[in-house]
Amino acid sequence: MYAKQYEITLPADYDMQIIRKRVTEGGHVLDGRAGLGLKAYVIRERGVNGSPVNQYAPFYLWNDTGAMARFLVGGGGFQNIIRDFGRPVTRHWTGIACHAGPARTTAPRAASRRLTPLPDDSGSDPTGLELTARIEREAEELRELARHADVHTAALAVDPHHWQLMRFVLWKDTAAPDASATEHYEVLHLSAPGLSHLPEGRSW
Numbered sequence: 239m240y241a242k243q244y245e246i247t248l249p250a251d252y253d254m255q256i257i258r259k260r261v262t263e264g265g266h267v268l269d270g271r272a273g274l275g276l277k278a279y280v281i282r283e284r285g286v287n288g289s290p291v292n293q294y295a296p297f298y299l300w301n302d303t304g305a306m307a308r309f310l311v312g313g314g315g316f317q318n319i320i321r322d323f324g325r326p327v328t329r330h331w332t333g334i335a336c337h338a339g340p341a342r343t344t345a346p347r348a349a350s351r352r353l354t355p356l357p358d359d360s361g362s363d364p365t366g367l368e369l370t371a372r373i374e375r376e377a378e379e380l381r382e383l384a385r386h387a388d389v390h391t392a393a394l395a396v397d398p399h400h401w402q403l404m405r406f407v408l409w410k411d412t413a414a415p416d417a418s419a420t421e422h423y424e425v426l427h428l429s430a431p432g433l434s435h436l437p438e439g440r441s442w
Contacts, residue, residue: 239300240333243298247292261426265279274306275430278349278428280425281295331396333394333395334395336391337393346408347411348390348422350360354404355401391407
């Protein structure tokens with residue numbers, strides 16, 4: 239499992255109905271894309287749920303990195319983003335764990351993301367295993383969170399370039415009850431052709 243997200247921050251007076259219309263008309267295109275676990279078409283709207291910005295920030299979980307590469311640089315879809323918005327920085331994370339929640343059969347309406355830095359404590363870690371212990375704790379926390387009645391899918395991944403953990407959760411209701419999240423989103427559409435092929439539990 240591999241996670242990917244790009245964030246397109248829009249002007250403060252941008253009409254977000256333009257993005258809603260875009261997703262309504264084109265969101266179905268990836269509903270059957272081979273190699274894709276899920277794509278959540280998510281937005282942040284300025285002044286809603288504490289968001290300081292208008293933002294279009296699609297989030298992906300891929301089962302096949304070759305399919306992800308084709309989408310990104312092989313003419314498989316990302317060219318439309320470049321055409322309409324320019325080429326945004328695309329963040330990516332290696333998957334650690336994923337869980338189906340009790341609300342997996344419903345269409346999610348909200349999402350939350352938590353980004354957590356992983357400080358370098360190697361100078362005070364004689365075994366070199368403190369990072370492993372930290373990941374174990376985060377994976378267990380994700381497993382517990384995924385039991386919440388409103389969780390559709392919960393995923394944990396790591397960026398080993400910037401040493402950062404990313405937790406992304408899809409929720410059934412419009413308000414995501416995740417107090418520790420650093421970002422909250424509205425879900426406009428979910429393409430999930432390979433949802434059943436996403437790993438259940440930890441990736442190893």
